[in-house]
Every structure is written in structure tokens, then in C-alpha cells.
Amino acid sequence: MSWQILKQTVLHDSSWLRLLLEHVRLPNGVEIEDFYRIEMTPYVMMFAVDRKGRVAMVEHYKHGPHQVSLELPAGYIEEDDPLETAKRELLEETGLASEDWVYLGKYFKDGNRGCGWVYGFLARNADLVGETHHEATEIMTIHFKPLDEVYNLWRSGEINNVSSLGIIGRSLLELGYLQKA
Numbered sequence: 001m002s003w004q005i006l007k008q009t010v011l012h013d014s015s016w017l018r019l020l021l022e023h024v025r026l027p028n029g030v031e032i033e034d035f036y037r038i039e040m041t042p043y044v045m046m047f048a049v050d051r052k053g054r055v056a057m058v059e060h061y062k063h064g065p066h067q068v069s070l071e072l073p074a075g076y077i078e079e080d081d082p083l084e085t086a087k088r089e090l091l092e093e094t095g096l097a098s099e100d101w102v103y104l105g106k107y108f109k110d111g112n113r114g115c116g117w118v119y120g121f122l123a124r125n126a127d128l129v130g131e132t133h134h135e136a137t138e139i140m141t142i143h144f145k146p147l148d149e150v151y152n153l154w155r156s157g158e159i160n161n162v163s164s165l166g167i168i169g170r171s172l173l174e175l176g177y178l179q180k181a
Helices: 082-094 147-156 162-174
Strands: 004-013 017-025 031-040 043-050 054-062 067-071 074-076 100-110 114-128 140-146
Touching (some): 043 082, 054 082, 074 082, 082 140, 100 162, 140 147, 147 162
Parallel strands (some): 031 114, 043 114
Antiparallel strands (some): 017 031, 043 074, 054 140, 100 114
């Protein structure tokens, strides 16, 4: 069922992104000579709920879509494992820490082109334990939104970051906020 890669050329390779041109053969024999695939650094995304039932969200400009976006805290996985990255990034971006973590899964962003993987985590009973430590490129505002408001933003489509949509949905389900149909 998988495609056979007949030839692969690396068009661009950096610490953030790898662009590949592949000549592939499908199981039915059809060949595609110019299939582009993108490999990006995997990242974590956290749905952190504090003891007051508020969810930490970040608002910042995203240059890809050229707009300000309200989304969940996230960060690239460097050398440590996804959970350790999630703990570190949550503390750096929001000042929050939690001892109650739930792994929500690993998801791809674009089935056709790749574009990286996101590891989702739910952090329950998060406490404000420190100051934020943002990098020079991280210009953001932290918001603590009540769970009902996050649900309404998610349901209305006002949150337009697909990774945030997925991790919010998985978290709401895990928290028992969504009823089975």
C-alpha cells in the first residue's frame, strides 16, 4: 500500500526545514516524478489547566498566515523527549508547571506533504511557579481563559490553528467536557 521512492533529491536542508523532491511509484504502477515533501522539526503542544479551571493560551503574530493567532503554548523538540520538552516549554512560555500530565498522542499536520509532527499533552492542576522566559523571537501575550470560553472558541472556529484545534478537542474529551454522541 505504501509508495516506492525511486529517487530523492534534497532541495533545501536547514535546522528548521528540509525540502525533498521525490520520484515515486504508487502501488497501482503510476509514477509521480515531482512529488514535494517537507520535513519539519517535531514539536509539542500543551493544554494546561490551572487549579481555577483556566486554560493557558498564547496570542502572537504568526508570519506564515500573516496574522495574530490565539493558540495553545507549544515548542520545538530539541534533544530531550516530548514530555520533558512539554514541561520545559510550558514553564518558559507561561510560568506554569504541573505534576499531572496526560499524553494525548502524536499527529501529523499534512498527510500529503508531511510538514512535521505534533505531540499533544494535557497538563492538569497547573500552578504558576515562575516567570516566563521568551526568546527574542517570541513576542506573545499569555491569556488564562475559562474552560467554557475555550470550548466556545474551539467550537465556533475562532481558533484557526489546526494543531490547537486538535489538541483542544482531545483535551476536552479527556477532561470529560465532551459527551459521547
